[in-house]
Amino acid sequence: MQATKSFERAFLRQLLRVFRLSAVSYKSMSLQERKSAIKLSADVAMASARGSRKWTRGLIAKLSEEDEHRSFLRLILGTEYERLTKPCHGSWKIPRSKKIVRRSLRVCSRRKNNLRAPHGVKSSVLARTLVEKRTHALKRLVPGGESLDGYSLLDEALDYVISLRAQADLMQKLLTTFEASKLSALSKCTLPERKASFVGK
Amino acid sequence: MQPSSREMQGMAGSMNGGISHSVAVAQIALRELQNGHGGRQIPNSGPQASFDDGASGHDDFLDQMLSSLPSSWAELGNLKNPWDPPEAGQRIFGAGLAGETSPEEPSAAAAEGMRYPPYDESSLLANRLRQHQISGGSSPNGKAMMVHLDHQSQQQMLLPSLGRSPVASGDSGLLSLPLTLGTGGYDVDAPFKSLNPTGGEGLFNGLGGPLHRAQSAFGHPQGGASMPSQNFTAAAATGGVGQAASASASASASASAGGGTGPPRQKVRARRGQATDPHSIAERLRRERIADRMKALQELVPNANKTDKASMLDEIIDYVKFLQLQVKVLSMSRLGGAAAVAPLVADMSSEGQSGAGSGGANSSGDTLTVTEHQVAKLMEEDMGSAMQYLQGKGLCLMPISLASAISTATACPPRPLSSSSLSSAGACHLGHGILPGGPHLPSPSGDAPASPGVSALTAQSAMANGAAEAAKEAVTVSKA
Numbered sequence: 001m002q003a004t005k006s007f008e009r010a011f012l013r014q015l016l017r018v019f020r021l022s023a024v025s026y027k028s029m030s031l032q033e034r035k036s037a038i039k040l041s042a043d044v045a046m047a048s049a050r051g052s053r054k055w056t057r058g059l060i061a062k063l064s065e066e067d068e069h070r071s072f073l074r075l076i077l078g079t080e081y082e083r084l085t086k087p088c089h090g091s092w093k094i095p096r097s098k099k100i101v102r103r104s105l106r107v108c109s110r111r112k113n114n115l116r117a118p119h120g121v122k123s124s125v126l127a128r129t130l131v132e133k134r135t136h137a138l139k140r141l142v143p144g145g146e147s148l149d150g151y152s153l154l155d156e157a158l159d160y161v162i163s164l165r166a167q168a169d170l171m172q173k174l175l176t177t178f179e180a181s182k183l184s185a186l187s188k189c190t191l192p193e194r195k196a197s198f199v200g201k
Numbered sequence: 202m203q204p205s206s207r208e209m210q211g212m213a214g215s216m217n218g219g220i221s222h223s224v225a226v227a228q229i230a231l232r233e234l235q236n237g238h239g240g241r242q243i244p245n246s247g248p249q250a251s252f253d254d255g256a257s258g259h260d261d262f263l264d265q266m267l268s269s270l271p272s273s274w275a276e277l278g279n280l281k282n283p284w285d286p287p288e289a290g291q292r293i294f295g296a297g298l299a300g301e302t303s304p305e306e307p308s309a310a311a312a313e314g315m316r317y318p319p320y321d322e323s324s325l326l327a328n329r330l331r332q333h334q335i336s337g338g339s340s341p342n343g344k345a346m347m348v349h350l351d352h353q354s355q356q357q358m359l360l361p362s363l364g365r366s367p368v369a370s371g372d373s374g375l376l377s378l379p380l381t382l383g384t385g386g387y388d389v390d391a392p393f394k395s396l397n398p399t400g401g402e403g404l405f406n407g408l409g410g411p412l413h414r415a416q417s418a419f420g421h422p423q424g425g426a427s428m429p430s431q432n433f434t435a436a437a438a439t440g441g442v443g444q445a446a447s448a449s450a451s452a453s454a455s456a457s458a459g460g461g462t463g464p465p466r467q468k469v470r471a472r473r474g475q476a477t478d479p480h481s482i483a484e485r486l487r488r489e490r491i492a493d494r495m496k497a498l499q500e501l502v503p504n505a506n507k508t509d510k511a512s513m514l515d516e517i518i519d520y521v522k523f524l525q526l527q528v529k530v531l532s533m534s535r536l537g538g539a540a541a542v543a544p545l546v547a548d549m550s551s552e553g554q555s556g557a558g559s560g561g562a563n564s565s566g567d568t569l570t571v572t573e574h575q576v577a578k579l580m581e582e583d584m585g586s587a588m589q590y591l592q593g594k595g596l597c598l599m600p601i602s603l604a605s606a607i608s609t610a611t612a613c614p615p616r617p618l619s620s621s622s623l624s625s626a627g628a629c630h631l632g633h634g635i636l637p638g639g640p641h642l643p644s645p646s647g648d649a650p651a652s653p654g655v656s657a658l659t660a661q662s663a664m665a666n667g668a669a670e671a672a673k674e675a676v677t678v679s680k681a
Contacts, residue, residue: 035529036532042528100483104483104484138518141518141521141522151487154491154494161498162501164521165501
């Protein structure tokens with residue numbers, strides 16, 4: 001599964017816009033500050049490019065926790081900010097009839113009790129706890145994943161992984177482009193014969 | 202009527218499970234048609250009128266059906282149905298009747314403790330199938346329709362056909378059933394439709410069996426293909442449900458889950474069955490969806506050949522952490538300097554010169570070590586400015602391995618000046634080597650012995666020609 005071209009384009013556009021807006025402040029920051037500022041910009045650009053998904057909302061909510069970020073977010077996102085931060089319909093779960101769920105829970109517990117007596121084997125319990133532990137870890141990693149059930153968690157994780165990969169690739173490409181352009185710019189303004197050597201190559 | 206009601210009452214305790222029941226239902230419906238009720242004439246207008254009326258009109262329809270029942274029971278007896286077809290068949294109508302609150306079957310209904318709207322649907326289905334089959338006609342389209350049945354086309358077929366249908370509420374009752382069957386567990390979420398629904402596939406696998414038998418039995422009234430197509434797909438869906446356990450699982454699960462599909466919202470509830478069934482059905486559906494997502498994630502995450510869910514989750518977690526770390530590192534690296542610098546391309550020349558000037562002022566002898574210290578200092582603040590400073594000095598940064606490769610390549614050059622070895626002191630802990638080469642050359646401080654080594658060599662800048670060569674090398678290296 002690949003990130004769509006439109007997503008990548010929107011992401012790049014947003015990222016460049018953010019960089020342009022905040023480039024002046026980058027000079028005065030320390031390394032740590034700049035790192036967090038750039039990470040923030042990249043995350044915001046990714047979230048705004050992706051649109052409305054569970055994890056984008058969670059990400060923006062997490063970023064909005066600090067006041068200083070909130071004004072930045074509002075600036076970048078504009079009208080989308082309000083739309084993304086308002087609580088969405090949380091009931092994207094599989095619609096289930098209550099009666100069936102209740103009945104199934106009853107049966108499930110009955111079945112468990114019946115099974116536990118004869119077997120006494122804990123392998124299934126062990127497997128389940130392993131999976132549960134990892135599910136919790138994944139919930140912590142994926143933004144906004146705390147309130148998702150198993151299936152939606154996997155779904156959001158899938159989308160999040162695709163977007164993260166696109167983000168890393170894009171930043172890497174941007175980096176190399178900037179470096180190359182910087183070098184060429186330097187060469188352009190310093191050594192004309194160097195440029196000739198470039199051309200000769 | 203009497204014998205059927207008695208039989209139905211006798212049946213009360215004999216059914217065992219919703220799946221088998223639905224299977225029986227579907228099989229009965231189809232087999233009845235297959236065996237043919239050749240002589241039976243049910244006027245179309247009556248049932249259709251009843252359909253038009255909606256639920257209220259079912260009574261007339263069911264009366265007609267029940268009158269035609271006894272003729273079919275003999276044929277049903279021939280069926281090799283492990284689930285006791287006559288009883289099951291009667292059960293359909295019993296259920297339908299009970300759903301209609303008919304006085305004939307209160308006991309059976311009460312005994313079952315069932316909820317009947319889906320039986321309304323299935324009974325309606327069966328009835329309409331019989332009608333159409335009775336009213337005669339050929340069934341050439343059956344096969345064509347079967348062939349075209351895949352997930353999307355089924356839905357597409359259903360929707361336009363239903364749009365064409367003149368019948369309103371009765372159809373919608375049927376509509377909800379096949380639509381939910383088609384979508385299986387992928388109820389309301391449009392984004393998931395693109396994925397292959399295993400529930401739907403199970404459904405269609407199951408369709409193969411009864412369809413072959415049913416298609417011969419289906420007739421198409423002159424009224425148009427819309428009705429029979431609906432009936433066909435709906436019946437095929439129920440037939441598939443009857444055949445495939447998973448299909449019926451998804452059907453009943455979706456029947457229980459996705460109630461709001463038809464515009465006159467039928468309350469879709471679980472199929473008749475014991476308590477285990479909805480549980481197992483819902484769980485199976487959920488497991489299928491999760492397995493689907495796991496497969497998609499498996500393609501995405503590298504090195505994910507694990508079949509175990511726990512280890513697969515482990516890989517996913519590690520991959521997410523890795524990607525997040527990668528983004529963090531990228532944001533920390535020269536991107537910051539690059540981002541700051543990119544809009545300020547015009548200023549670079551001035552910065553470079555100022556950097557060189559400050560570097561020159563600081564030098565107290567060994568320009569290179571001073572340069573290295575200066576570069577290290579600059580690198581802590583801003584990689585971009587560090588790079589600019591170096592380039593102002595005619596130097597550039599490169600990994601030591603690369604520099605060693607270059608130095609070995611240029612170890613025995615015709616020109617002594619172009620030999621270069623790599624600087625160590627400042628570069629060691631930086632992990633980079635500083636290779637002379639660049640527009641501005643500091644005054645050559647003598648040639649250094651060209652001893653290629655990994656890191657412990659000092660570099661000396663070269664003279665003009667050599668510098669040009671080295672500059673080219675440096676440029677190509679830095680560009681590589």
